[in-house]
Amino acid sequence: MKKSFILAFCISILLAACADNAPPPDIFQLPVTYPVGKKPSALIAEDLNSDGFPDLMVANSASDTLSFFAGNGDGTFKNPTTMKTGREPMALTSGDFDGDGLPDIAVCNYGDDEVSIILSQKDGMFRKKGSVKVGRLPIAIAHGDFNNDQKTDLAVTLRFNKLIILLGVGDGTFKVAEAYQAAGTPAYLTVGDYNNDKNADIAVALNAVEIKHIKIFYGNGNGTFESPQKLVGGTQSAFITQHDMNLDGNDDLLISNTMFDSLSIFLSGGNGTFQRMNDFAGEKGPEFLVAGEFTGDRIPDIVACNKRAGSISVIPGRGDGTFVYPHYNYPVGSSPRAIVGADFNQDGLTDLAVLLYASQMLEVLMRSVEGVSQIDIDSARGE
16 A cells, blocks of 8 residues: 555656646747847837838837837848947837827937937838936836826936936927936836826836835826825845736736745736736746736736847746646747737737847747747636
């Protein structure tokens, strides 16, 4: 009896180990790579030339340039157009800054303490409008309408302790408005309406050692913000984004804790309150995150870009704010820095683009319809 029990126990451990080490499903096709500039630091996916297809824009921090890849609509991209920026472009966002219906670009120039504005034109070209001094070491940027005047504004975090608001004039220029204390080494930020008062709010990840919270600045609707509220959770968070992970109609907050190999989620109640879920394990060095549907079950998942592992992880969601373990891991190359998702070939599936910092490459991973059909997600959930 005792021997039979031990044998059964050993077999169960072996089967579990085999399951954990089983190859992941072929969710993605073989990647295609494109060369970029030195030390690529930021990436956005947007239809920047108004042809109906997503394009890619890369900030090359050591080249002081942007690389623009026009999408062909079939998952491939044209040879890049290179544009000069200020010193050390570190972050990007896109929005219509001059009211012409075309998406423009705002760039954080880390080495110049400024934000540059680059306007799109109807011929698919770009021109620099000007720059705004914002303070020492701008590290991240996001856009929204903070004073409800139907003009796009900007929010910028400075490396040490500040959040800067730039109010859009509507012609591609901006006025420096309020500066807010954001102690705890603010990193990335995201904009949403978290209390459903029709005013834009800002959530900020904090990257200082031993900091175990993020901050939310609730907007007043006139371009000013209340004193920040702390949300306890995570540790030394590096990246923040939002998505409705439990399908209740409210955007939840997702953060990565890169130094601690974990991720955190705060489920929004839609009224300014959040429920902190248990932190869950990531791979080595998860940083940039993309939320969306990747496993074919119409339930939101997370893709994490793993800085130290040289991989991305697809983390299947259960639809209630919890996630399936183990993850599906895919090697992408050394030092993946940033990741974005978009439908590059118009097939209704979210594809990925990843920046490889060390090799100075942009890697595009197209979705595989056949790969999605391989996934038995109910079995993975234990259902």
